[in-house]
Amino acid sequence: MPSDSKSIAVLGAGAWGSSLASIASANGHDVKIWSRSGSASLADTVKDADIILSAVSMKGVSKIAMELQSLSIPENAVFVTATKGLEAETACTPSQIWQKTFPTHSIVVLSGPNLSPEIQQKLPSATVVASYSATAAELVQVVFSSRHFRVYTNLDPIGVELGGTLKNVIAIASGSCDGLQLGTNAKAALVTRGLTEMVRVGVCWGAKAETFYGLSGLGDLLATCNSPLSRNYQVGYQLAQNKTLDQILIHLKGTAEGVNTCSVLVKRSREQNISIPITQQVYRVLQGEISPRQALEELMERNIKPEYND
Template identity: 45%
Template sequence: MSLRIAVIGLGAWGSTLARLFADQGHQVSGWSRRQGSDPSVVLSTAELVVMATSLSGVRSLAAELAPQWPEGVPLLSCSKGIDLHDLCTASQLWLQQLPQLQVVVLSGPNLASELQQGLPAASVLASDSAPVAEVLQQALSSDRLRLYTNADPIGTEAAGALKNVMAIAAGVCDGLALGANAKASLLCRGLVEMGMVIQGLGGEAASLYGLAGLGDLLATANSPLSRNYRFGLALAEGLTRDAALAQVGATVEGAHTCEAVLALAGRHGWHLPICEQVGALMAGQITADQAVGRLMGRGLKAEDLVVVA
């Protein structure tokens, strides 16, 4: 089945998806802010809209495009993070503008440069509408990108957002050469924090262990292809937040997500020690070594786990 697909946002991920879908025989048109044209132009004939901008661009685009959205056309949301203003996910920003919009979330271990090389990957399509997700699963799966479905868009988005914060922490850990034991311990405890946020936002704990959670975490916390991981490495070198961002030279969603998650934690009383130390390190309140000392010096307790009902 061939679809007319509009891809909005032609950065590394959007361009990769556009190429993947075109290679499958879909009719793909694209738009990016660099073009300076009206993004609604690509909507007029679209049967699917793929939103691949950074989260910071979603709010304004949702407000701009909502009045011109073609009736019945679903949105494939690929933006990861939590909005600092409304403390919500990308799909929730869209639904504020278009309550009846059929939204499908795409997330998983998707390092764009590997897919560009033709290497295989898997991802999940998460939606409240199983029929829409299943149609897109059949239409968009290929020998390079295998797609699964689930019914937990909020949990999938929360997992995809929080793993970026943990990838920053993993980069700090490796930058300090703390070893495999420390990194394994960090990521394991990071999963607990991710699970707390997923459930706190109304998602399902099981999504923590899926492609958007554990799968994406394993990729981004271990690869220099990950911008969040490289940002953590730079922080471990002693660079300031701004200098580390400049060194990465691209959007680091985990930095913004960390701020939003800490705001949510303050509102709901969540205890997120790894996120707290990443936030303090980015703010220049502590050094990377001090962050490690704080995590290791916390009071002893039982091992709390994320329970999947």
């Protein structure tokens, strides 16, 4: 082990958690992985950890945070969240849950155009680590940077986090667009207007607009909206093939976080009067109220207006 080796605890042994663990291990760090189905205890995994990285699904974030709260966590441990989603009950992001549970610890968000199968193949990728603490972000940057995985820092964690979360809803719409064979023009318009919705929501929730034009916003949006490797894209594509949501989710490997995110986003945006027409149509499709083609027709029939009128 190199002299600057860190002890890394990775929570979640899915494709994403395993990919990040592999990067840190290849960089010479001491990595322990925990999952509910594994033999290692949570207490042993996080003992003496310099970095605790959570890659669990959104529905498990609050529960695992509460479990950790009862354990002995190193005073200077940095928490890294690599989960993309919104909590159904509170609409909180993962970093907000971690910060509320561990108010004296630094929280870092890791997000970007990072499809796990490509990272596992060591294809070139880039990501962003964001925190209100520049020191914490730089620590995580050093731990995970490699020849194949370029890591940038950012001081807008909520913007970085929302970029990775909100784009999943647009990816569902994008998958439907391809499933309906609507062409390049339609998809370009959809993704561009989807980014407009992401910025609108993000700024209202306290993020910086420029963050959404970086890797964790536009970058992740492009990757997820154009790749069959994306679970959210697959949901949209298969909906356009007349499969039901239940049929799709039963056979889907892993969690399509955009399904839950869409529901939470629609509810909160109604409360705050935020215009999200694409997301609203995706929600109606997911609820079985309309078909993907009907959703397209309704979007095309909306009142004409200037491109920028917010």
